[in-house]
Amino acid sequence: MRLAYHKQKFQDWFTQQWIIVWGKRIESKTVPWLMGPFGKSDWISDEFVKELAQDEGLVIERNVKSQGLISSIELLGLTEDELKKLSTSVIEFYQKTADYNLELSVSWNLVFKVFGNLVKMLFSKRIDQLNIPTESISSSEEISSEIITLTDPDSEEIKYTIWYRTFKTTGQVLYSGVYSVCTLPSGLSCIKAVFPLPKGNATVIMSPSVGQDGELHLYSSGKKFGDPGFYFLLEDSKGDLWAQYIRSFRDLLIVSSNEEGISAKQTLTLWNKEVVQFRYKISRNR
Numbered sequence: 001m002r003l004a005y006h007k008q009k010f011q012d013w014f015t016q017q018w019i020i021v022w023g024k025r026i027e028s029k030t031v032p033w034l035m036g037p038f039g040k041s042d043w044i045s046d047e048f049v050k051e052l053a054q055d056e057g058l059v060i061e062r063n064v065k066s067q068g069l070i071s072s073i074e075l076l077g078l079t080e081d082e083l084k085k086l087s088t089s090v091i092e093f094y095q096k097t098a099d100y101n102l103e104l105s106v107s108w109n110l111v112f113k114v115f116g117n118l119v120k121m122l123f124s125k126r127i128d129q130l131n132i133p134t135e136s137i138s139s140s141e142e143i144s145s146e147i148i149t150l151t152d153p154d155s156e157e158i159k160y161t162i163w164y165r166t167f168k169t170t171g172q173v174l175y176s177g178v179y180s181v182c183t184l185p186s187g188l189s190c191i192k193a194v195f196p197l198p199k200g201n202a203t204v205i206m207s208p209s210v211g212q213d214g215e216l217h218l219y220s221s222g223k224k225f226g227d228p229g230f231y232f233l234l235e236d237s238k239g240d241l242w243a244q245y246i247r248s249f250r251d252l253l254i255v256s257s258n259e260e261g262i263s264a265k266q267t268l269t270l271w272n273k274e275v276v277q278f279r280y281k282i283s284r285n286r
Helices: 010-022 047-056 080-085 088-095 110-127
Strands: 024-026 059-061 100-108 137-151 158-167 173-183 189-197 200-210 216-220 229-235 241-246 249-258 261-270 273-284
Touching: 010 110, 010 229, 010 241, 047 059, 047 137, 047 158, 080 200, 088 249, 088 261, 100 110, 110 273, 200 249, 229 249
Parallel strands: none
Antiparallel strands: 024 241, 059 137, 100 137, 100 273, 137 158, 158 173, 173 189, 189 200, 200 216, 200 229, 216 249, 229 241, 249 261, 261 273
């Protein structure tokens, strides 16, 4: 049996070993749609951005104005009817994400709250990544939202777009993720969010659709490896890659707009039971 990298915290080694036991060995060239940056150290935050830029000889640009998570909404492969129906405000948000402020409220299912506290205690707080509040927040909390790009100095092509979100009150990292559009083996175009972790990453692949009122639905749900959903990836002690598809864990994000502005509702479920729900108020910078 292959072993996870041994010179790290036991909880990191244990979870990585679980992925090796229950996951599958992969080759990067055969799953380009799944690949993304790994964390090199046990402190993620925005440190992985510096490490990634140094390793690949890229130029870091922070607080990039009018930069979006995706360059064009057309990359999502929506039908002509869906593009016509999709809210122009939602399109603008995804194409110019850096121009918007975020406020967050959180509502937990009490059954899963213990699990959330355990994850935060063992992993999130220590590595400064995925610091999801474990207390329900009824009033909105302000989030600092920054777009960071890593650019090839020769071609001037943006190679990575990072959405770096922290709590304004504490500075703790909520999410530090790399966003792009990928094409699955089925030909489906999806948004991919990669969250670096020590010696690996957590990757969420979300399939897009448009609702009756012009809202954007992003759903990470599938039945098998190669479908939209949650994936954990890692590099073992010999440098080989492994991946585990978590079919039971799902994420539905609905982004909509009305006369009051843009809002989003994100619901995480496990075994079809709601774990936690996030609500975002999204407004343009003044």
